[in-house]
Amino acid sequence: MKKMSVTDVQAAEVPEPANGVKIRWLIDEKTGATNFAMRHFEIAPGGNTPLHSHRWEHEVFILSGRGVVTSNEGETEFGPGDAIWMPGGEEHNFRNTSPEPVTMLCLIPIDTTNK
Amino acid sequence: MKKMSVTDVQAAEVPEPANGVKIRWLIDEKTGATNFAMRHFEIAPGGNTPLHSHRWEHEVFILSGRGVVTSNEGETEFGPGDAIWMPGGEEHNFRNTSPEPVTMLCLIPIDTTNK
Numbered sequence: 001m002k003k004m005s006v007t008d009v010q011a012a013e014v015p016e017p018a019n020g021v022k023i024r025w026l027i028d029e030k031t032g033a034t035n036f037a038m039r040h041f042e043i044a045p046g047g048n049t050p051l052h053s054h055r056w057e058h059e060v061f062i063l064s065g066r067g068v069v070t071s072n073e074g075e076t077e078f079g080p081g082d083a084i085w086m087p088g089g090e091e092h093n094f095r096n097t098s099p100e101p102v103t104m105l106c107l108i109p110i111d112t113t114n115k
Numbered sequence: 116m117k118k119m120s121v122t123d124v125q126a127a128e129v130p131e132p133a134n135g136v137k138i139r140w141l142i143d144e145k146t147g148a149t150n151f152a153m154r155h156f157e158i159a160p161g162g163n164t165p166l167h168s169h170r171w172e173h174e175v176f177i178l179s180g181r182g183v184v185t186s187n188e189g190e191t192e193f194g195p196g197d198a199i200w201m202p203g204g205e206e207h208n209f210r211n212t213s214p215e216p217v218t219m220l221c222l223i224p225i226d227t228t229n230k
Contacts, residue, residue, distance in 0.1 A: 001186035001205060006196040026198040027174050035224045036151045038174050038198055059142050059153050061220055063178070071116035081121040083141040083153055090116060105176055107222060109150045 002031055006040050020047025020096075029110055036107050041094075043067070043102040048095040056109050058086040060094075065102030068095045117146055121155050135162025135211075144225055151222050156209075158182070158217040163210040171224050173201040175209075180217030183210045 004026060014021040021043050028037040043049065043065070051070060066079045071092045078084065078094075086092050096102040119141060129136040136158050143152040158164065158180070166185065181194045186207045193199065193209075201207050211217040 001184065001188050001191065001202070001207065002200045003184070003191055003193065004198050006198070026176075027200045031200050032202055033172060033174065033200060035172060036174065036222065038176065038222070040198075057148060057150060059148065059151065059222070061141075061153065061176075069116065069118070073116050076116065076118055078118065083119050083121070083155075085117045085142045085146050085148060087116070087147055092116065105220070107151065107153070107174070 002027075004031075009040070011042065014041075014049070017050040018048070020044030021049055026105075033110060036109050039106050039108070041102075041104050041106055043094060043096040043104075045096055045099050045101065047102075049093045051091060051093040053089055053091040055088045056111075057088045058084070058092075059107045060084040060086065061105045063103040063105065065096055065100050066098040067102050068097055069093070070095070117142075119146075124155070126157065129156075129164070132165040133163070135159030136164055141220075148225060151224050154221050154223070156217075156219050156221055158209060158211040158219075160211055160214050160216065162217075164208045166206060166208040168204055168206040170203045171226075172203045173199070173207075174222045175199040175201065176220045178218040178220065180211055180215050180219075181213040182217050183212055184208070185210070 011022040024040040126137040139155040
């Protein structure tokens with residue numbers, strides 16, 4: 001068993017075209033995980049992740065803040081306690097429309113994490 | 116893209132030997148996920164998950180409440196913002212030692228979810 005707190009893990013700035021986005025890798029293959037990786041994202045007010053797509057799926061859980069996810073479904077509002085499943089191949093981005101940071105978990109299959 | 120809120124998803128009581136534990140399946144193969152499943156657990160004050168082990172790993176994120184996880188590392192306290200990785204094969208349980216519910220996400224590989 002390994003335990004780590006969000007506050008123990010160093011945040012890295014996600015480079016452009018992300019805007020105001022920090023990432024923390026909480027659990028990944030370096031932890032010992034073999035199936036999927038848990039990342040923590042923080043999106044500043046007015047910030048957004050890039051509009052992009054990739055072959056792997058996302059599983060997201062919103063911890064705090066409110067915003068809009070853009071996808072094949074158009075624009076969908078999200079807030080704390082929402083889980084979002086984004087299938088592989090679907091274009092998407094997350095935008096913070098609230099005055100506080102959006103914090104969220106975003107999990108991906110481990111075979112995509114060879115950074 | 117699919118979005119669901121914790122409050123939209125029906126909770127099921129986890130049978131004994133769990134004690135005071137509710138589960139909500141947020142994302143699984145019925146959603147369309149192919150890699151891993153996201154479940155939301157609620158453990159009542161004084162409640163606990165059973166001490167057990169299985170071949171698959173867990174990735175846990177504590178949303179609220181405080182408690183103790185028992186594992187090969189002995190007893191480890193946890194609280195909000197903690198991520199816990201439990202490798203396959205390690206005996207474990209989660210116990211709520213706080214006066215409020217423990218709520219947490221627990222993710223597992225999808226090939227274990229054929230209920």
